[in-house]
Amino acid sequence: MEFNEDLDEVEVTPTTVDVDAVKGLVLKLIELVRQKHTIDPDRIVVTGYSMGGMGVWHLTARHPEIFRAGIVVSGEPPAGATPGQWRVPLYVIHSRQDEVLPLAPAQDLTSRMKKAGLRVELRVVTGITHYQVDGFVEPLKAAVPWLKKIWKQGGKPVS
Secondary structure (H helix, E strand, O other), X not given: XXXXXXXXXXXXXXXXXXXXXXXXXXXXXXXXXXXXXXXXHHHOEEEEEOHXXXXXXXXXXXXXXXXXXXXXXXXXXOOOOOHHHOOOOEEEEEEOOOOOOOOHHHHHHHHHHHHOOOOEEEEEEOOOOOOOHHHHHHHHHOHHHHHHHHHHOOOOOOO
């Protein structure tokens, strides 16, 4: 766990390859942090890269009562997903050159989400393959103003 002064945040970062286990772990970690620290419930954000990004899609769709925003980095949305599954604002970063998880599913779903009036931003980057993680630093930094705007607007799930 670490503290980020720029966002006045506590960051908890579980890492595992067991996707199903991490979904429950994230929820348990949030509850533990909320018990031990004063956490603004309107500023809880989930972020993930690759399989973690897939977890962001999952967690924001299923737990809008917990998360006020999600930031997906190179994470494929669930097959057959529909815009109506999300009420939480999402910022999605994906590369055209991702050789592991193609851009098209994220591009398609975010487009449909925008048409449905949901708060979603897709940032498509070029020249970065899936495993060039350092190439996602600048696009991720660009998400900070978006996140601050969401928080300023109250970050409440869409009804």
